[in-house]
Amino acid sequence: MEVLVAFGFKVYFPENHSALIGARKIADDYIPVANAVGYSPEICSYLTSDIGAYLRNETPLKDAYGVSSIPKPDVLAVNTNQCRDLYEWFSFFGRRFDAPVFSIHPPKYLDEVEEHHVDDVAVQYEDMIAQLEKITGERLDEAKLKEAVALSLEATELWKGFLDTAVHVPSPLTFFDGTIHMAPIVVMRGLQVAVDYYKQLKAEMDERLENGIAAVDDERFRIYWEGMPVWGRLRKLSEQFVDLRTCLVASTYCNSWVFDDMTPDDPIRSMALAYTKVFVNRSEPAKERYILDEIKRFKADGIIFHDARTCPANSNASYGMPARMMEDHGIPTLTLDGDLNDLRCWSDEQATTNIEAFIEQLEER
Amino acid sequence: MFAGIDVGASATKCMIIDEGKNELSSAVKRTGMSLRKVADEVYKEALSGAGLELDGIKVVATGFGRKNVDFADSIRTEISCHCKGCYHHFPRALTIVDIGGQDTKLIRTNVEGKIIDFKMNRKCAAGTGAFLEEIARRMDVPLEEMNGIALSSEREIEIGSYCTVFTATEILSKIREGEKQEDIVRGVFGSVIKRIQEMNPLIGDVVLTGGVVAHNEILFDLLEEALGREVLKPPKPQFTGAFGAALYAMM
Numbered sequence: 001m002e003v004l005v006a007f008g009f010k011v012y013f014p015e016n017h018s019a020l021i022g023a024r025k026i027a028d029d030y031i032p033v034a035n036a037v038g039y040s041p042e043i044c045s046y047l048t049s050d051i052g053a054y055l056r057n058e059t060p061l062k063d064a065y066g067v068s069s070i071p072k073p074d075v076l077a078v079n080t081n082q083c084r085d086l087y088e089w090f091s092f093f094g095r096r097f098d099a100p101v102f103s104i105h106p107p108k109y110l111d112e113v114e115e116h117h118v119d120d121v122a123v124q125y126e127d128m129i130a131q132l133e134k135i136t137g138e139r140l141d142e143a144k145l146k147e148a149v150a151l152s153l154e155a156t157e158l159w160k161g162f163l164d165t166a167v168h169v170p171s172p173l174t175f176f177d178g179t180i181h182m183a184p185i186v187v188m189r190g191l192q193v194a195v196d197y198y199k200q201l202k203a204e205m206d207e208r209l210e211n212g213i214a215a216v217d218d219e220r221f222r223i224y225w226e227g228m229p230v231w232g233r234l235r236k237l238s239e240q241f242v243d244l245r246t247c248l249v250a251s252t253y254c255n256s257w258v259f260d261d262m263t264p265d266d267p268i269r270s271m272a273l274a275y276t277k278v279f280v281n282r283s284e285p286a287k288e289r290y291i292l293d294e295i296k297r298f299k300a301d302g303i304i305f306h307d308a309r310t311c312p313a314n315s316n317a318s319y320g321m322p323a324r325m326m327e328d329h330g331i332p333t334l335t336l337d338g339d340l341n342d343l344r345c346w347s348d349e350q351a352t353t354n355i356e357a358f359i360e361q362l363e364e365r
Numbered sequence: 366m367f368a369g370i371d372v373g374a375s376a377t378k379c380m381i382i383d384e385g386k387n388e389l390s391s392a393v394k395r396t397g398m399s400l401r402k403v404a405d406e407v408y409k410e411a412l413s414g415a416g417l418e419l420d421g422i423k424v425v426a427t428g429f430g431r432k433n434v435d436f437a438d439s440i441r442t443e444i445s446c447h448c449k450g451c452y453h454h455f456p457r458a459l460t461i462v463d464i465g466g467q468d469t470k471l472i473r474t475n476v477e478g479k480i481i482d483f484k485m486n487r488k489c490a491a492g493t494g495a496f497l498e499e500i501a502r503r504m505d506v507p508l509e510e511m512n513g514i515a516l517s518s519e520r521e522i523e524i525g526s527y528c529t530v531f532t533a534t535e536i537l538s539k540i541r542e543g544e545k546q547e548d549i550v551r552g553v554f555g556s557v558i559k560r561i562q563e564m565n566p567l568i569g570d571v572v573l574t575g576g577v578v579a580h581n582e583i584l585f586d587l588l589e590e591a592l593g594r595e596v597l598k599p600p601k602p603q604f605t606g607a608f609g610a611a612l613y614a615m616m
Contacts, residue, residue, distance in 0.1 A: 326482055337487050350485055357444035361480040
């Protein structure tokens with residue numbers, strides 16, 4: 001992101017578009033369209049939602065901003081620190097628009113990120129920069145890159161400050177607020193507008209704290225959410241938790257968009273470190289340590305794992321983690337089967353009863 | 366007096382108990398489409414069975430239709446109610462397996478009867494009552510005869526798929542291969558047991574409960590065979606949830 005900003009590219013994020021499609025509850029109109037042309041229902045439903053919408057020549061951006069379709073890209077840039085599907089997704093548009101796809105492939109499943117991992121990724125950044133210089137016909141302006149990294153760092157610290165207000169009991173915000181306010185840290189990093197947005201947001205949270213305003217009236221339980229949001233069920237779930245007087249105080253998903261290793265003094269290496277270190281790119285033990293620390297920090301009473309059918313990369317219920325959290329650390333856990341966008345994988349009935357029974361379990365402890 | 370009403374996906378059950386936690390009466394009906402109405406009917410039937418009037422009875426509703434029982438004093442999920450009901454009969458650490466019409470639940474409790482964790486089947490009917498209904502229809506066997514047919518089998522056939530549709534095709538191939546009906550039906554029950562064992566380790570004392578096991582006692586035999594030890598059976602497995610709800614009404 002910061003590199004593209006420094007070159008003066010306008011950056012468009014298909015991921016954000018997919019979340020929008022999910023939250024608008026129209027993903028199930030588009031996913032089957034992508035399934036029909038050979039993109040499996042078992043792969044990332046962000047990918048299938050977005051490609052399906054493109055193939056149908058529809059987008060919720062039309063009503064909101066008058067943008068009628070995905071803008072024609074000059075280049076596509078992707079970092080596979082999240083998953084392989086992202087690369088396949090961008091490659092689809094690369095073929096469609098006959099545009100080059102540049103990718104950063106950091107080493108995966110790292111327990112600790114070591115110097116040589118950073119070396120590897122930094123070289124990949126330099127390669128990408130060289131290719132972008134060829135395409136744009138311009139040299140990378142290092143001052144601009146430093147500025148973008150500085151703005152990213154500032155936004156990231158404000159975003160972290162916002163999320164961290166939830167360590168207070170009762171919390172002034174919920175995970176659902178986080179999912180709504182995370183857009184700028186995802187799509188506007190490196191730009192002043194993200195910094196301005198989070199300054200305002202952080203100030204509002206501080207005011208709530210000062211006035212003792214809680215997100216959930218009479219907060220009884222505090223839960224950590226592990227996994228993606230169920231975009232089409234934000235309202236329904238947030239209302240259910242309010243009714244149960246339970247606050248989802250934190251989540252790996254929102255909290256891992258904190259890139260505080262960035263430093264303008266060493267932009268490329270610090271980006272390489274920050275983007276390789278992201279939660280989703282790490283080993284199972286590293287993830288477990290992270291979640292345990294966060295649970296302690298946010299004083300959570302239990303964890304809800306969202307096992308998203310089409311996003312194994314962002315689901316951590318598949319390799320025994322819920323059982324270890326419970327058996328080794330005594331943390332009550334619940335796993336919900338669902339999906340980020342594909343509501344065909346989600347059952348309101350099962351989810352509602354599971355959540356209600358989990359809260360009853362906490363009540364009787 | 367206390368009443369528990371369990372509006373399940375297939376059947377709605379009501380049990381009325383006295384202050385000594387003894388059953389006074391019970392009633393059951395197919396749930397159908399009118400949840401409020403069927404709840405009212407089983408409640409009235411149980412009341413008349415116990416010779417009671419409407420007044421002064423605390424009611425707790427449970428099951429998927431619990432929120433439709435507007436005359437209930439409060440609601441509780443079937444997970445808590447099955448746990449409460451089973452623990453009353455077997456007051457120790459338990460692994461409770463409830464096979465319902467639409468889902469299967471596995472609940473683990475500590476020695477005090479408090480839930481340690483629970484799991485519901487994933488979004489698939491395999492291993493549930495709905496699965497047995499579908500297979501009975503496919504095999505053209507009345508659902509209520511499945512248990513008897515399976516008991517006459519001397520040899521279990523392996524049914525390996527964990528999807529209802531795939532199981533149905535697997536059964537078609539068994540029929541084509543000339544396997545006996547009773548052996549296939551026994552294999553179908555065997556597959557229910559396998560689905561349960563995949564959900565969570567069945568440790569300690571295992572209780573089998575719910576409407577499906579009440580009507581298909583072979584499931585007790587098969588689970589005991591699979592575990593190599595005794596499986597506990599509550600007095601009226603179909604009413605464990607309603608009984609647990611009545612116990613909550615007492616609290």
